[in-house]
Amino acid sequence: MRPAVGAAMPEKPGPDEPGIAVRLEDLGMSFGKGATAVEALKGIDARIPAGRITGLVGPDAAGKTTLIRILAGLMQPTGGRALVFGCPSMELARREPNSIGYMPQRFGLYEDLTVMANLRLHASLRGLTGQARDELFARLLGFTSLGPFTERLAGRLSGGMKQKLGIACALLGSPRLLLLDEPGVGVDPQSRRELWSMVQELSHGGMTVIWSTAYLDEAARCPGVIMLDAGKVLFAGPPEDLTRRAEGRVFLLRGAADKRGRERGGGHREALARWSMRPGVEDALVQGSRLRLVLAADAPAALREEVLAQGGEPTPPDLEDAYMSAVGGINQKPSPYGRIAVNHGHGPRESGDAARPRIAARKLTKKFGDFTAAHEISFEVRAGEIFGLLGPNGAGKSTTFRMLCGLSRPTSGDCAVDGVDLLSAGSAARSRLGYMAQKFSLYPDIAVKDNISIFADLYGLDKKRRDELLPVLAEALELKDFLRSRTGALPLGLKQRLALLCATLHEPPVLFLDEPTSGVDARTRRDFWKHILAMTSAGAAVLVTTHFMEEAEYCDRIALIYRGAMISVGTPDELKASATGLTDPTLEEAFIASIERYDREHPL
DSSP, X not given: OOOOTTOOOOSSOOTTOTTEEEEEEEEEEEESOGGGOEEEEEEEEEEEETTSEEEEEOSTTSSHHHHHHHHTTSSOOSEEEEEETTEEHHHHHHHOGGGEEEEOSSOOSOTTSBHHHHHHHHHHHTTOOHHHHHHHHHHHHHHHTOGGGTTSBGGGSOHHHXXXXXXXXXXXXXXXXXXXXXXXXXXXXXXXXXXXXXXXXXXXXXXXXXXXXXXXXXXXXXXXXXEEETTEEEEEEOHHHHHGGGTTOEEEEETTTOHHHHHHSOHHHHHHXXXXXXXXXXXXXEETTEEEEEEOTTOOHHHHHHHHHTTEEEOOOOHHHHHHHHTTOOOOSOOSHHHHHHHTSOSGGGSSOTTSOSEEEEEEEEEETTEEEEEEEEEEEOTTOEEEEEOOTTSSHHHHHHHHTTSSOOSEEEEEETTEETTTSHHHHHTTEEEEOSSOOSOTTSBHHHHHHHHHHHTTOOHHHHHHHHHHHHHHTTOGGGTTSBGGGSOHHHHXXXXXXXXXXXXXXXXXXXXXXXXXXXXXXXXXXXXXXXXXXXXXXXXXXXXXXXXXXXXXEEEEEETTEEEEEEOHHHHHHTSTTOSSOOHHHHHHHHHHHHHHHSOO
């Protein structure tokens, strides 16, 4: 089999090829036997250079985690070879266990142990003792800025600090190869930048790093990228080589979502829905008051002319544009959610007075002893509106979110859902909302259909209505073929789809989404938001937290929560405009600038 595009393969590779840390030769991995066998990796050929960061990207179930586990020596491939520094990976892991550091996708440390206790445990597992161990601890604590937190329980660290601790534990033993499986998941943009700087420093010191990620802006910074899809290599090489494939096909359509459209709720969504369904459009994405369009390479000339005639301006492509094109573009099937809610008469349009806020927070405050986690948070969300809560890890947005969901009682202030007070009539209010938790919270050991039945019963959905909705939604969310599968065995993207189905099966007028697409790839995120936007078109109010700034662009308004306070609120474009001193800033740049400005104006 030929090597992937951009991967150099010598005719007769030596046992330890100079400059190459990892060689994958016709690598295959299958699970199960016979008719039920699943090929996770199919004849992978690639070279990963030593001493640099290689990004690993691809859709859900592409084979990324399987490949990383093989390289970590945790799995024996069923075909081909995975050589790490010239040695089969499992053999190297047995012979020189400290030569490979591995940080798994899920937080793999002990949450009931302190930071220092976790470090000591992992050091003992690697045979590190005495003065050498203590000196290494000191270096790692300084490197990760965790020195002041050695006695804090790991479970009480912010998302970014947990990931730093995970990297510190993976670095014990000073590995030559560091494997990071989705280190940026659930981490705010500022902390992700800090993680990247840390890992970049390691690579400059000669360490080889493989960084699996759902964030294509992270992958774009890597000197090399491997893109997997369905167990095969779609691309291997410098990310700019892949990006160039989309040149001349990316446009910014200005005015597609004018201010009036945003104020009436849906102008940008209508334009997005219209362009997303057009043949020849591979991607359509909201960017403030503009739409970003990616046309197919074989799109008719008339389509390009139409885009230009409507104010579209050619713009340089980025890696995400090229990625979406490489994986086949967006799913152009329309979402059934808006149609179901309207046609069957159970939707949010029938829930109360349209002028009444669907979600209302009034001076919400939460204290834990002397610590104030949230201070006098106030806002309203109306029917058909998407309201985003953004903020760094540990800023107070999750505390605010939990109070609004009825999961945590505020110290003071009040909140209502669809006109029902959460404090005095919590059960009635919760029946009017759908909640998708940040962490997968369904039952892993039962079938998908059984989880759906449990949640339908909890929300009081009658069997007839359930039987009407389930086939339609299961097909729309690509779960139809997995209804009898064990829930815990599903890939992350399908788990998230199942969580969304369970949260929306009873057609709630209010939807709470806590990082709904954390860890899923760009194509799956587009699909999620297609369904969410369809719900808002039928009148649902949506409150969402996210660390994906791309997702925040879908919001009508955004509140930035920091140090327990709501420090700014406005449309995405208004928040960008507030980042003075930056030319045409991204929402991520505006987010970080707002926090830095607040720190300067309100020093601790």
